[in-house]
Amino acid sequence: MPSEPQAATPYAVGDTAGPPAQRYGHRPTMKDVAARAGVGLKTVSRVVNGEPGVTADTAERVQTAITALGFRRNDSARILRKGRTASVGLVLEDIADPFYSSLSRAIEEVSRLHGSLLFTGSSDEDPEREEQLALAFCARRVDGLVIVPAAGADHRYLEPEIRAGIATVFIDRPPLGLDADTVLTANAAGARAGTAHLISQGHRRIAFLGDSPDIHTAAERARGYREAMAEAGLPVHDSWVAMGPTAPERVEAALAAALSGPHAATALFCGNNRVTVAAVRQLRALDRQVALVGFDDLEFADLLSPGLTVVAQDPAGIGRTAAQLLFARLDGHTGPGRRIELPARLVMRGSGEIPPA
Amino acid sequence: MPSEPQAATPYAVGDTAGPPAQRYGHRPTMKDVAARAGVGLKTVSRVVNGEPGVTADTAERVQTAITALGFRRNDSARILRKGRTASVGLVLEDIADPFYSSLSRAIEEVSRLHGSLLFTGSSDEDPEREEQLALAFCARRVDGLVIVPAAGADHRYLEPEIRAGIATVFIDRPPLGLDADTVLTANAAGARAGTAHLISQGHRRIAFLGDSPDIHTAAERARGYREAMAEAGLPVHDSWVAMGPTAPERVEAALAAALSGPHAATALFCGNNRVTVAAVRQLRALDRQVALVGFDDLEFADLLSPGLTVVAQDPAGIGRTAAQLLFARLDGHTGPGRRIELPARLVMRGSGEIPPA
DNA sequence: TATGGACTGGACAACGTTGTCAGAGATGAG
């Protein structure tokens, strides 16, 4: 079984001793192709790139040599020479999260249309790792960056990069200390709509369980919740609001607190999909039917009983929009950062329509 | 709004006219740093790479110049010189599919420990796109490739690449026409176990709904199903087996066929998660309680009623194992391709334990 | 036959980095 060494410095080219390029069992270069075809180096380049100025006859000789040697153009060298890398870096929280993987896919699609490849890295909500990843991408001279900011990250570290021309778009959460293109969901409005929906079903005591308030989306959703409550003239009891890490045990504790005591809530607004999943599991375990609206849609939401009422985001839309902003900059657009908010959509499936007990 | 041009050639560096490197608002190079610090070029290189042989005093002058100019080493050039790129390419079917995104995350983690960055691309089950992506990664001189073969792809196109030293690992499905490291789930065994479980619950007429038989995993799972049936001495009626595209409408039709007529099946084995989701939805719509076992676990499987019995794969394990094989090769391991099969696990949650009607 | 133009092919420098090697000072021994 392979071993598992610690990386000295993550994201740095490993320091192999000895002469360079040794580990490749010799890669033929254009020079080799030229020698074999009996033509000049530049002629090979022309053939490879489909440039005009080569006789059909010569071109064919070159082609033959290329396939015979198994030549493949070295894009590293090409990149070095041309200055554009046709690649984009994507830093997000966790590619295994369906929300981010949908988003990633949308970015990939748009990138493909523009001929770009995609580097992806997960920050795990760690600002240091976000920075390492983003800067490693910059060192590779990606043309652009798409970043889901980690909680608490200060993005001024990107200033030299952006000045140097790396197009940068932030998604899901705004950057800190920087003006840049940003694509967000209308988190507060969505949460307000979700909460208002519960109120319209007759609920007066509604709990909010969300992620840490230093995560922008979590804070915004909490704000929307409070606004909706205030708008309806409803008080918010301390025991109803829990914000912090979303590990299932934490959610269970928060849920137990919210649903007990003299001020027991009759409905639940869950700040993200992890909370929703944990809460639904816990309610199932407790065998309690409590009204619930979650932020973020889930694949099986319609198959639960009752179906899960959610405030759905549009991850693919966010990704697509972000990528479009990015490539617009790469195509020459300049100007101050644009901020686009995509609406969230209330999807009623039953759990949010349970009346107060 | 940004425009959406068609890419001339996907994954090729865009042809910008004019002198190269123009779009960067000048990136300082080591030469610039050297000039500013009043030292030689190589000294800057030494400082940047932490090589010995530089006085603390000189090093500090260089550091100052670096931060003043916002210098960042150009890894493209470094790569060109050193020959190793510290990057890995991952080609899979669809990064938005939770199975593949978990897998991707695991590969990313191992890569990070080895100091490598990850290129990701989705083939959408199109062999041509798979090849385009893989070769584009090779042109960037990734050190290694991890590939989920698209249905019907012939992988001999990779021979020159592998000969040239690009470590290659196939996952989820074996390569065609090539000997290489491969990490698979024990698909047939898993499907056999799942089917046998239904049989042990008293079912005699069990349907199999799966993906196209030219997808290796689908074929293997079908084989496992047939083996289990044969082992129990049970016939397999034609109307029970449907293999093909997994769009919901197709699944609905197949399911209707399997559950009707004189040979109506009493239980269902679903060949992958997309089929399972479609089938569960359809059964719900028809309001029928039919025994069901699915291949692949689903996030909410325990929250359905009844809970979903599945044959669970271990995507993270597959990804981790594949990445370990890959880096073992990069660390010098040679020899013929290794083939590792990871077991699938039967998880009983209720839907597979419904008795025959 | 000479001349011009169109076309083809190749020599050369450059992209930004790193490996090699040799030079410049400083230090110590004889």
Next chain:
DNA sequence: CTCATCTCTGACAACGTTGTCCAGTCCATA
């Protein structure tokens, strides 16, 4: 004081590609 040794530094070539530019060839025309 000289020579050897050691430490630090920098000049230079090379990685594989592409842009520039010039030289040669071929044909048609004056």
